[in-house]
Amino acid sequence: MTDLLMLNDAQMRRIEKYFPLSHGIPRVDDRRILSGILFVIRNGLRWRDAPSDYGPHKTIYNRFIRWSRLGVFNRIFAELAKDGDGVLMINATHLKAHRTAASLLKKGLYPDVSDAAEAG
Template identity: 45%
Template sequence: MRFDLSDREWGVIEPQLPPTRQGGKRADDRRVLNGIFYVLRSGIPWKDLPSRYGPHTTVYNRFRRWAKQGIWQRIFEALQQQHPSSVEMIDTTMIPAHRAAAGAEKGDSPQANGMKPRRSEPHGAVARPNVTVSATSTADCAGSS
């Protein structure tokens, strides 16, 4: 399937997983991981997980349990060691956007075009509705009673 792990990916991830619990048989880790990745990549709710991945509660509970145990961190670290360039993240809070990122020309400013800079409304201010009442529509309403 589209979101399922390849044999190569599974080979890197499998050694990072916790050993099988004693007692009851654990659901197939690869199938559960494929279900977790399906939900995370597609953005669907856990309850809408296709049945081929098993019960959605099993998949969700495994996701949460492994998060608490630090299993996901181990998986990411193993992937990073195997392929350092594949795990790159950008924190957009640290990268200010330039005016040109919104389509402005270089050196283009509102003042250069003879326009006044626009100011946004103060936080919490209620914007006035942009409505024009027609005199004919008011007269029509008054005459129809």
Template identity: 50%
Template sequence: MRAGLFWLNDRQWARIEPHLPRGLTGPDRDDDRRIVSGIIHMLQSGARWRDCPREYGPYTTIYNRFNRWAKRGRWCAIFEALAKPGEDG
């Protein structure tokens, strides 16, 4: 893994995963954890989607997932879940 990349830890992922879509038909889904980590990395860095590090997957996949979930309001639920105080306060 390259330094400077963002990866969700297990605790963060456990809070996000229940808010992701389930049971969708179509082609095999890419690894959601990798994709969401890539989206968060791109939002933090402010870089162009085209410059997304390849470790996260194709930039088109990263952008399309971000855009589709934004239109469906999914990011609000995800960020609210991350912002809630956890068991550790």
């Protein structure tokens, strides 16, 4: 698992306060699943192509969808933008977008950083 992306302790401490609370059943390790989400997005992979070291691909996908709807990623991006004087640059020139990607913002499934910065 040495070539895989894995968030370190300092990174997790900085963003874990924005994770929703677990209700009842303990959820799968947040570090592993969030690292899997970042790995899939960074490499432009399909969810089912995520390495099994991150956990089941369905769990990775479900967590991404659920947390996107709850605005977790908006709050994380807003927090990370604070250190850069309100500027957060994400370079996505290497990513391919599926034709349905344009509708994700309307459906609330894609983080809208501009709204999160205004709210903070």
